[in-house]
Amino acid sequence: MTTLNLGPALSAALALTFTLALTVGPAAHADTPKGDYADSAAGHKLIERLKREKNIPKATTRKLLAEAKYKPGIIAKMRKPAEKTLTWANYRPIFVQPKRARQGAAYINAHRKLFEKAQAKYGVPAYMIAAILGVETRYGRYIGKDRVLDALSTLAFDYPERSTFFTKELGEFIALCVKNKLDCTHDVGSYAGAMGLAQFMPSSYAAYAVDGNGDGRRDLWHEPADIIDSVANYLAQNGWQRGESIAQPATLAKPKAIHDIHTSTRQPRYRWAELKTKGVKVANAPPPDARVGLLRFTGPHGPEYWLARHNFFVITTYNSSPLYAMAVYQLDREIEAFTHPAVGS
Numbered sequence: 210m211t212t213l214n215l216g217p218a219l220s221a222a223l224a225l226t227f228t229l230a231l232t233v234g235p236a237a238h239a240d241t242p243k244g245d246y247a248d249s250a251a252g253h254k255l256i257e258r259l260k261r262e263k264n265i266p267k268a269t270t271r272k273l274l275a276e277a278k279y280k281p282g283i284i285a286k287m288r289k290p291a292e293k294t295l296t297w298a299n300y301r302p303i304f305v306q307p308k309r310a311r312q313g314a315a316y317i318n319a320h321r322k323l324f325e326k327a328q329a330k331y332g333v334p335a336y337m338i339a340a341i342l343g344v345e346t347r348y349g350r351y352i353g354k355d356r357v358l359d360a361l362s363t364l365a366f367d368y369p370e371r372s373t374f375f376t377k378e379l380g381e382f383i384a385l386c387v388k389n390k391l392d393c394t395h396d397v398g399s400y401a402g403a404m405g406l407a408q409f410m411p412s413s414y415a416a417y418a419v420d421g422n423g424d425g426r427r428d429l430w431h432e433p434a435d436i437i438d439s440v441a442n443y444l445a446q447n448g449w450q451r452g453e454s455i456a457q458p459a460t461l462a463k464p465k466a467i468h469d470i471h472t473s474t475r476q477p478r479y480r481w482a483e484l485k486t487k488g489v490k491v492a493n494a495p496p497p498d499a500r501v502g503l504l505r506f507t508g509p510h511g512p513e514y515w516l517a518r519h520n521f522f523v524i525t526t527y528n529s530s531p532l533y534a535m536a537v538y539q540l541d542r543e544i545e546a547f548t549h550p551a552v553g554s
Contacts, residue, residue, distance in 0.1 A: 246362050247274040251372075255365075255380060263384050270383055276394055277362035283355065283400045284368055297506035297513065297532060304344045304536040310543035313339040316348045317548055320433045323421070324552055331441035332451030335552040338440045340541035341527065345408040352406060352430070353399040357382060361402040361411070378402055381411035389427055396430065405429025406436045407443075417443040447526040448519070454495075455538050456521045459503065459514040462488030473502025473517060475525050484516070491516050504531055 246252045252274050259265040317324050317339050324335035339348075346352045361382055364375035382402065386393035398404040404414060407429050418427040419442045421434030428435050461467060466488040471478050482497035489503060495518065502522065504515040515535065524534035545551065 246277050246366050247271045249366060251366050251376065255376060259380055259383060263380075265384060265387050269387060273358060273383055273386070273393055274362065276358065278356070278359045279367060280355065280359050280363045280400075283360055283363050286400050287364065287368060287371075295532070296508075297535070298509040300532045301508075301536060301539070305539045305543060307543070307547075309343050309347060310540060310547050312348055312350075313343045313540065313544035314547035314549075316342070317544070317552060320437065321552065323434050323437050327421075327437045327441040328552065331438075331445040331449070333441040333444045333449050334541070336541045336545040336548065337444070337537070338437055339544050340537045341440050341444075342406050342436070343540050343544070344533065344537050346406050349406045352408070353397055353403070355397060355400045356394070357396050357398045357402050357404055357411075358393055360398065360400055364401065375402070378411045381415050385411055385414055407440050409439070409443075413443065417446060443527065444523055447523050449523050450519055453520050454518050455524075455541075456504070456515050456517045456535070457491050457493060459516040460490045461514060462490060464512075467505065467512075467514075470503055472505045473522070474531050475529060476522050477502040477517065477519065479503070481516075489514075489516065504535070506532070506535065 247256075252271075256267050256270045256274070259270050260267050313336075317335055324338065327333065327338060328335050342348050361375055361379040365372060365379040366376075368375065379402075383393070385391055396404065399408060401410075403410055405428075407418075409418060409429060414427070414429065417439060418429060419435060419438040420427050421436075421438035422432055424432075426432075426435075427439070429439060470484070470487055470489070477500040479501055480497065481495045481499045481501050484501060484503060485494070485497075495501060495516075500519060502517045504517050506513045506515070521534055521538065524537050525531065527537075528534070
């Protein structure tokens with residue numbers, strides 16, 4: 210259930226689109242057998258760089274690279290993603306389900322004090338935090354099955370299309386293992402190296418993971434306090450606005466008006482007053498100068514239009530697919546409906 214959106218958290222969701230441009234970087238030496246990463250030219254460069262930049266002993270990096278295994282199946286998945294053909298009509302049922310919403314409500318109830326604390330500190334609603342975890346890993350029920358070390362090494366050294374990106378992530382992972390006492394040789398994640406219930410890539414783990422329980426470690430596999438605070442911190446650091454709305458259904462005065470509107474993906478493109486003059490209608494209109502974007506999805510009964518506010522686009526910093534962000538938002542709404550009593554009440 211891994212996606213190909215190389216965002217801050219490489220989601221374990223099944224249906225996310227590969228959106229970052231390909232960049233070609235250094236691959237393993239052509240004469241080096243696949244999997245012999247410690248002895249490859251690119252492996253040597255990484256060993257030297259981590260010693261120079263992060264003071265990680267060369268022997269430590271070498272030992273880990275020698276442990277890493279080449280996984281050809283990972284390359285195949287990266288090059289032929291099944292997600293590109295999905296529309297909202299077949300994407301939504303994968304993630305927005307009563308069962309998953311009930312699981313989210315149960316997860317909140319099991320850790321209610323932690324959610325209330327995170328909501329008060331970071332301004333991110335408990336239901337939104339839970340929805341992220343629900344879409345990513347079903348609250349830990351599926352965090353991936355590939356060793357992170359194998360996935361990142363395979364992609365760093367044997368996937369030239371994204372070698373630069375994954376070599377950087379592999380270096381960050383090794384640094385995390387050394388400095389945060391992670392279990393480098395056993396921890397599993399997505400086939401692209403995303404980790405834990407929150408599915409953070411190593412660079413995001415380093416930047417946004419939080420020691421929520423004060424034990425001196427940041428454990429996104431096993432510690433609910435760390436997991437909940439880390440998701441909230443990620444969204445807050447990327448601009449979440451406390452108490453602001455996310456999205457609402459919209460209609461067009463004339464269906465052909467869509468041809469005069471630029472739909473949004475990663476950022477709002479209009480002020481509400483502009484969209485209103487183009488014939489967009491909503492039940493609860495935002496202020497005229499509010500920054501908004503119009504979304505268009507192919508639903509089970511035809512086109513669906515949504516007016517997205519700032520916080521919707523904050524979700525797309527977690528994963529860049531608008532489908533993903535809409536699934537998180539709608540699961541958030543379902544989780545709240547199943548949570549009794551409401552968080553904060």
